[in-house]
Amino acid sequence: MTIPTPPQHREPAPRAAVERAGWWRTNRLPLLALLVLVPVVGIGVGWNEWHYAYGYGARKVNAVVAADKGTIELNGATWGPVRSGEIPDASDIDIPEGTRLLAAVIPVEPDAAAIACAAPVLVQQSTGREWTPMRSEIGIPFNDEEPSTCISDLADEDDPNSAMPYSMVVAFVVPDDVEGPFWVEVDPVGDDRFVRFSIDP
């Protein structure tokens, strides 16, 4: 039995250099984890906040835009084509100086059952400023023939799937200096999208 030769010690590398290269190597797993986790946390928090504000359908973000003079199939109805225009000065309509009255007619043809929706909104495309329909405020009394929101008239009272087509008629009081084009937006209940028509009366 011989005594084994003791292993030869190599000259150690300068300590500082080892520490520099070694730190990144020793911590490569946490560093990789950071590289993944930092963006994941950012995206997660951002998505959570976005979902809190927009995720429950109160503020819809997905517009379905109609082609020019076109119609849209959405949520069990055909919407459009929209007609719009400026109502020429009529003496029996009460609007102030410096404003104009824009009107839009939106045909709605339910496929079967009636659809509920919020009243249409007029949006200036360049600024996002919004107007909602006016009626009693401008001296136009309520009229069954001109609903300003979705209605549910049935052709056959006993058949809920016999909703009749109709047209929403809405008017907006807009300052003279507000220029088009505008969106007319209709938000049907039961779909996470909304209908959008471009008008420039």
Added chain:
Amino acid sequence: MSAPVAAERRWTAMIGPWSLTVALLAGAWVLNTVALPDGSSEASFVTRTTIGESATTRNLELTVTGVRAARTLTDPQGWSAGGEKTQGTWLVIDLDAAALQSQYAASLGFAELTIGDRTFGATERGETFYRQRLVTGVPRSGSLAFELPADALKGTATLRLSIPADVRYDGIIELPIALGDIPVEESIVLSETGWTRG
């Protein structure tokens, strides 16, 4: 000889902890002094203005055009309240208001008058501008009415107006009203709510 040295060493060893204690106490005192009161995080953003001066906050632009007071109040529809039976005073605020960005849910939903440590809400009786619709970019006019005790018209009141009924985190318009300068009429009629003319 060794006892005084040990005592001195003990004394010097205590400088560190004690100065740290003093520093922490002082820091705590400073923090406590500069910290805003409870609820400040949800405080309203206040825009101050005066009678006749237009002011804006978030989605609201308004101008208080006049302040009146009377024993009896009548609205344009003929509803009436006050008089000798109630012994109270009506303070009437005439104003023009418009929405700036969106007409959606835009109405004058918050109107409070603070006199000293008492706060009064705008009346829901009669036909006033309270909770009436505002139109984007097109001002409408009307009156708000506050029913006050007979002795309330003294000193300076603060009127606060906004769109949402809950004004936490939201903008409000605030203006001072010198109550002593307002002549108390026997009877006044509220302005009809409608488009601002002229």
